Amino acid sequence: MKSQFAFLYKTSLFLVALVSLASCRDDFEPERSTGKLEFSRDTLYLDTVFSNIGSSTYTLKVFNRSDAFIRIPQVGLARGENSAYRLNIDGRAGKVFNEVEILPRDSIFIFIETTLDAQNNDQLIYTDQIVFDAEPYTQKVELVTLVQDAEFLFPGRNAQGIKETLQIGIDEAGEPILIEGFVLADDQLRFTNEKPYVIYGYAGIADGKTMIIEAGARLHFHDNSGIIVGNGGRIEANGSLSTDPETLENEIILEGDRLEPEYAAVPGQWGTVWFTPGSTGLLNYVTLKNSNLGILADGNTGNAEADIQLKNTQIYNSALVGLYAVTASIDAENLIVGNSGISNLWIRMGGSYSFTHSTFANYWNQSFRNTPAVQIDNFLETEDALLTSGLTKADFVNCIVYGNRSEELGLRSIEAIPFNFSFSNSLIRFDDRFGEFSALPNYDFTDTAKYQMIKRSEDPDFENTATNGYRIGLNSAARALGNATGAARVPRDISGTERNNNPDAGAYQATNLDN
Template sequence: MLTLLPGCEPKENLVQTSGSLEFRSEFRTDTVLFDTVFTTIKTVTKRLWVYNRNRGAVKTDISLAGAAGTPFSVIINGDARPSAQDVTIRGRDSLLVLVRAVLGDNGQATTAKQFLVTDDLRFRTNGNEQVVRLVAYGQNAYFHRADFINTDTTWPTDKPHVIINSNYAAGGQVYQVGVVVAQNATLRIPKGARIYLHAGAYLQVNGTLLVNDLTEPAAFVPTDTVKANNANIVRFQGDRLEPYYAEVPGQWGGIVFTGTSKDNRIRYAEIKNATFGALLISPDNPTARRPDLTMENSVVRNISGSNVSFANANASSGGGIMSFSGTVTATNCLFTNCGEFAVLGVGGGIYNFNFCTFANFTPSFRRETASLTFTNEDAVNPQVKRPLTLNLRNSIVWGSLEDELFVKNHPEYAALSIRNSLLRTKEYATTPAVIGAAGVNLINTEPLFKRTSFTNPDYTLQDNSPATAPRRPAAGTVPPRDLRNLLRKMNTPSLGAYEHNK
């Protein structure tokens, strides 16, 4: 009986001399695909599952066809190596192969066009050779690591710009720095630029930032409709370009304006998937040194610092605009899907919003804070109060909460004027000091956006929206065109960023 025991070895351990393998990578059976990879940056790790559907075990030899010259690398059974021989896969079992890549610059000076890099991962099993294609679409870019801009600079637009935090030593300390615009220097970002920021990266402005500025010739022809895919829009977003990350908040830090920053202007831009869109902060002397930002015809969306695990682990809050004693002016702007605040103003400041839409439904996470939140209290010492001015005109403030407006200590403000706007507010529904006399604003009246779904929202107005036919002329200045560059009805324009046109 003892002599017969070796014959009882399980069949899945017995190596057979026939049979082949099956492969699976994401949604593909014969290809590992890296879609749009910036050169010189290590890609994410892709998983390739190798299945042995046979009853018995098989031995396979695995190798990269490109060998030493390939930009791809693989990890087989936990070891990083270009090849492995006699790898055993038990019957009806599988093997996990991890694939990464680092693409080199292909020398193309221009743009935006991608280039293709391929290799083969070969499996030789029982005399049969099978191939899994490794495919990466490369993208050349300008890379900014601890980049200090000390003189007036205009970024070219022939290639994207990628900002990556890098160590910078100063004063015995080591800091993580992406791009810093020095005091008295100006960074111009012209129409059509694409700015991608790596996890945790920031663009810090101690001087001046001009995006699609009025001094740029013919940034937009006045008669053009600015659609969401318009090539002239300047876009800020994270550098993870896989479809999964297309709408994920908190992938990068944000744009920081410090106390010495001044005359900043952002026009026809999209800022998305960040911890905050714009942070204005003047910690040294918030009354004498106040950063300022003017935004026009721009979209800020998918912003959150909550539960960020890969961009800024220390962040506990985020916002479309977070201002600590700053000055903010926004016209024809859309703020949406901001996880904590669409706009947060702390420690006083000056805030002017005209024809803006705050549509904050945040379907992908829980939100407990009003979209528009203001206080005159200092962030560090609440006993210290500073002057705060808030002018909200011709705008829509709506979202998933009953209270989307919070003006703490509003009787103490230097000025508070909310006129000709549609507001969702339970707390101030009967507070004339905030919302004005009856009829001045539309209170808790559904604006009837066309579509509020997270995947494909449309915050233009339905034909029967109460925001399309205000009962009084607009309050204050009416911009001649809306967010999409369409003409406004100058006498009775629609509320919010979008003019309604049947």
């Protein structure tokens, strides 16, 4: 018995020592997180929130894939206690949490809710972030909630959590070029004015399908989002003249999803509307603003009628180019393109174009611009080749081409490749102060085959170029400059004012700007 008790006594002492030793080991103390957390999603889209009614509860899973027991010094909402979101982490409710721990190869759940008063909130979209840790280990998950009834359209995910993509080409190695996007289903092809739409990624229009956008519709695009019209696809965006110049209730508006006042005129908030080769479209009373490329028109179907018709359409604040056309076929009337980082209109590798009573005005002041408002080329130079295609026509009738540079018209052509263009009854800013263009035949303003009834570098008397106000005053050099042929084709200006037999050039008839 004595020996047995002695054995038990020694064993107990060993266990006590072992436990004591274990409690002192560093690997049972949590290590500081180093910003390598993983999340079940990078952006959490909450359903539409109605006034004073709480949302459903949404779940975010946070993974610790490492073998270490980690602690996150702080997890919380970027807006802090002022946020309209509420969090619950492992049974604790609040908006900011300190010392959140996750076991090795384990995860935690974060539950998110919100309640918003739509009537007292002037934002269409309410956003915040769940912020994990501080710099240099900060990680964030975006939270997005619609304050009023609206519709989200965004790419789905496969079983591995990878977002849906669209193939837009093949690289030099023969690999597909992919962008984040999705193909619109048949029941997603009609956009009404009943509620706004918010689009994440590129919405694709398939072969044989038509996107219908009704008058008064509002489409909002997230960063790197837009519309791609596939080969055989079509857009019909048919707005109408509005009675209220403030709300533009009948006009179709495409813009970014940041609607705070400070974002009202910020370029580059979303991607583009891309017409790929073989696609067609009609845009009437449509405004596109604050994108990278307003419209990208790529390719020609060869139809007798223009592939893309732009009527009473306005494109503003494009970070790069307002209307970028590569071997395209476009017919435009009462078109306004204003303030672009490169050019308002850039035609490359020829094509076929007609612009009647259109205004191209570039007073970009957010960076240095050394490119003209309108640039026309019958070539496209890449790193490996010089690509050429004939310019069948580029006719400008009763137009204004103006801006804050001395020369706002650029014409570059490769000899022996067709380069047919003409300007008639138009106001163009082109000073040629140093005579560097005088010997170039494309700039021979006495050549009546190219230029008829042109005024150069006379004041258009725009209303307010800083805010894209391109109405012209009674002292405008464009007044009574237009011809009757253009007026007969487009009998009313973009504001609905009737034109006479001595119309003004540009998209607007002159008016008293003091009223």
